[in-house]
Amino acid sequence: MRRTVLWKALCHGLLTMGFAATTAFAQMGNAPKELRMLESGGPSGDSIEQAYIKPFTEKTGIRVVRESPTSTGKLQAMVQSGKITSTLVELGATNVVMARTLGLIEPLDWNAINPGPLFEEAKWPDAFGYQYFSTIMVWRKGEKPLATWADFWNVKEFPGKRALPDYPSYTLALALLADGVKPEELYPLDVDRAFASLEKIKDHVAVWWKAGAQAPQLLEDREVAYSAAWSGRIVENDKLDYTYNQGLLMLSYFVVPKGADPAAKSAAMGLLHEMSLARNQAVAAEVIPYTGASTEIEAAIDPAKASLYPTSEANKKVQALADPVWTATNAKEIEKRWQQFKLGL
Secondary structure: OHHHHHHHHHHHHHHHHHHHHHHHOOOOOOOOOOEEEEEHHHHHHHHHHHHHHHHHHHHHOOEEEEEEEOHHHHHHHHHHHHHOOOEEEEEEEEHHHHHHHOOOOOOOOHHHHHHEEEOOHHOOOOOEEEEOOOOOEEEEEEEEOOOHHHHHHHHOOOOOOOEOOOHHHHHHHHHHOOOOOHHHHOOOOOHHHHHHHHHHHHHHEEEEEOOOOOOOOHOOOOOOOOOEEEEHOOOOOOOOOEEEEEEEEEEEEEOOOOOOOOOOOOOOOOHHHHHHHHHHHHHHHHHOOOOOEOHHHHHHHHHHHHHHHOOOOOOOOOOOEOOOHHHHHHHHHHHHHHHHHHHOO
16 A cells, blocks of 8 residues: 555656656746747657647647748758747658757756656757657568568569668668668678669669658558668558568657747746656557657557557667768768669669
């Protein structure tokens, strides 16, 4: 009985601390009545609204207005004009590194965020990692299943047309995995070896896709037998099969533009706190099959759906985590080589 009382008291205390971390911003005399954020839109934006904005607004009274789509160009335009209209901006990891290099973002106040337990790659000094996604192997149900990217490259044993992303930051990494590079040894990418690997399969690639919706459609329409695809587009499609083995795991972040209003930035730290909590991330995962960066997320989601998500323990450990710092540093070189490669297709 005593243990039960103590446990309930502890849980109440933790919830109170989390509530205080969020409401502290609303109690400031200069707290804004409204925050604006730039995000990707679609189901991802809906997940932000339901899982994070709703509890934040309920606790603080601060309204959050979402705008989409986001881009580094919009961030740069805001900072250069001195008119910061959005306090939080969603960027992919590589774009965060580029924005940092250009001096477009500010350090976050991690003490004010007071996050729940997070994976280390989500806690950058100037960026909050809020949503993982993976590039994985996919095929129509009934096709011979793949286990590795070497299988994907093996058109003799696994016949049929292929589709790959028209993005070198993804496809070069997949080409190296197909050539036998271990996921933990993937970076820095051996660019020459990657292009040599692509030469072996290029004649069997029917489509180099640009939009995430293309991959599942190409498979359903039987234009290709196998494709690389973004996990959130695939895992709940009952016409397709997939594996997270050797997937390329990436993370989207939120940043604060350089020159943001201090009071708005302080309030935004409270919204990031809500994004750090496993219970809220579980709500987001019901809207879109991606997961947040909480180390406790698997305990918070429906166990029957754990296999769908990129950061469940079984899936995260068999994937390669992309290196956005290397990618950003080498972006111009790999893009130039990529365009040269495409001329030969």
